[in-house]
Amino acid sequence: MDILMSQTDLSKNVYPEKIELDGSRIDFSGDGLIIRSSESRQLLSPFLDVEYIAGKDERVEKIKEFFSAHSFINAGYHIEILKGYKLDRPLIINQYSDNKRSRINEYNSIFLGENSAATIVFNYNAEDESEAINSRVTEIRVADNAVLNIIKLQRGNNSSLNLDYNTAEVHGAGVINWYTVEMGSRESISSFHTELKGNGSSGFLSSIYFAGGEQDFDLNYTMELTGARSLGRIESRGVMKDKARKMFRGNLFFNSGAVKADGSEKETVLLLSPEAKTESIPALYCGEEDVVGEHAASVGRISDKQLYYLMSRGLSLSEARRLLVESTLNPLIEVIPLPEVRELVNEEILRRLYNE
């Protein structure tokens, strides 16, 4: 089997600064870590939350269509971190579309054993402007006391379609932290479904997006609190300009038995154009009495007052706008655990704000 890795030779069990994979085939098994290229196989779970998504429409059907097409998986990895093993460097997976790879069917499965830890970055980008259809499925299982940070950066080109489905189960006192950054693709439909099964399990989902031009984002975030004392947080912050459209569906489920569970979801949107369209459904489903649940959403604009104030302090109009955009997104950019990703996101936002 041909093993291709950029910058890294895992077979020697010597880890450099980063472990970086470029999407090529790999079959590695080393101290505490297994990475294998995904092959066509039956998916693990039957995509639970499609049924939960409020207000089904044709977009959801598109995701379903992909489900039936999973038999020709041509990208993705199976990643396993064994019990007690802590990956102290991030694992970065770069996935590019170009005119030769315009139909990506990616399947990832990630298992974290007890007391293990890892930070995994999926960096989705496009090499050229050719139209691509990127379908992705990622299934995750986090065992007791394990901690997984998972960062997903989506920067497909403006003629592509991105379908990204993620599902995670968290057992025992495991923790999953999602950081999703959506900036690319003409149309992106992404879904993150986390079930906090373990007593004392936690899930955090931070979602940042910047939509401009005629981009269309459909963002679905579901957090199911099943375990006692489980803790779930969804927070989304986004900026929209031009004729961009966005749908946010945040679903917080408190299942029966989730005593003393604590869940919240929060959404903040900043609109920079009168033609941008934003829809939100921050839903709360509660079947357990002894819980604390909250959701909040706010949609705002840059008020003349704010601009006037900043400009009276000597800032130009464009600097003032930039400051307000940054202040909207920063609370979530700051918490991304890798400095180089934070930097990348900041740069990308500025580039998109000024349409460079």
Add this chain to the structure above:
Amino acid sequence: MAKVKQDIQEPDRLVFDLKQDIDYRNKTWKGLSVELIEEISRKKQEPDWMREIRLRSLEIYKSKPMPQWGPDLSDLDVNEIITYIDPDFKKQNSWDEVPEEIKEIFTALGIPKAEQESLAGVGAQFDSEIVYQNMRNELAKQGVIYMDMETALQEYEDIIREHFMKLVPPEDHKFAALHGAVWSGGSFVYVPEGVQVDIPLQSYFRLNAPGAGQFEHTLIIVEKGASLQFIEGCSAPKYSVNNLHAGCVELYVREGARLRYSTIENWSKNMYNLNTKRVLVEKDGLIEWISGSFGSRVSMLYPMSILKGEGARAEFTGISFASKNQTLDTGAKILHAAPGTTSTINSRSIAKDGGKVFYRGLVKVLPEAVNSKASVSCESLMLDSQSRSDTVPVIDIRNDQVDFGHEAKVGRISEEAIYYLMSRGISEEEARALIVRGFVEPIAKEFPLEYAVELNNLLKIELEGTIG
């Protein structure tokens, strides 16, 4: 501290459960047919256009599917529902002439007493027909019209024709179509320009017959600069068969006018309450919805406000209390269609004994509705874990000159709060009751006084298992 579960009993429905054996003059057949519609229309001596609306609605009803979302309606068989009945009595405008059997019920419900004390006018509908309607003379002198829909259709045909089922067309959904086909009874209110009706008018709807449907139509027009308060009360005794209420409310609030529309719904727990309410608010007009949902087996009720004129405002204040075997799927819809429009939604719900409350709402801001403001607040309280409380607010914003805020909370009575109150010498039971009352207080204070008292009594009864 040991957690003490509350033992909450079914509320006292004694008054509402009074049943009367009434001779039904025209207890027409079950289900729906062209012959039935023709018969209703003929009996009511309706103009042709109304008969045509009915027949067209029937066609639409047959072609529409049942709603594919929301609560389970599989137990509801419209073919088993008696769609039109009327008791063997003519409408009266003197209380003394209302037949004893019916009078007894309305007296027990406190209607005539309320009329004397705090209302400007009262209408009472028994099953399909209005049996009593009266309004203070001074209002009539100012040109205020308050009458049952059938009489209005005879006397003010042009106004009715211009407005009837224009806001809620039969195409809207299956039960709007059903309503259009078999509607009967309801109230028509017209408040002329500049007239202020300070004391509320009230219509009370009573569904007495088992297995029957009530399909009253309410049409209110508040002209430029005028104001009105309208109260709607609903109840029915409990039978073992399902009853259906598919009323329709169409409200027109003209420029600078104000309307406060309050509903206290305490249907019995075999009722499917599938009601449609809609208002069109013009420039600087104000609609205030006050809505209390306590009864029924299934409710699907989402009053809609269309803010058509610049500066129009809508305020929705609602409370739902679902207990055993109840699914209360309620909410509000607001459409901001003009610049500078404002809306506020404030909803509280309580679920206990396996009851289900569902807040389902929509706030939509169209591109032309610049400088609009909207805020939504939903809170729910779960009294046990057999119950469910779900919140699905849809927010759809299509311009950037908008301020929108939404927040929702779900939870239980916090132990800290109870502990704090107990440390101040209040017993645990009292503390719990105090917290529940505090939870509904912001809503309760919006209710008309006599209903606020009723609401408090209801809560007291609900919580009595723990008090004393």
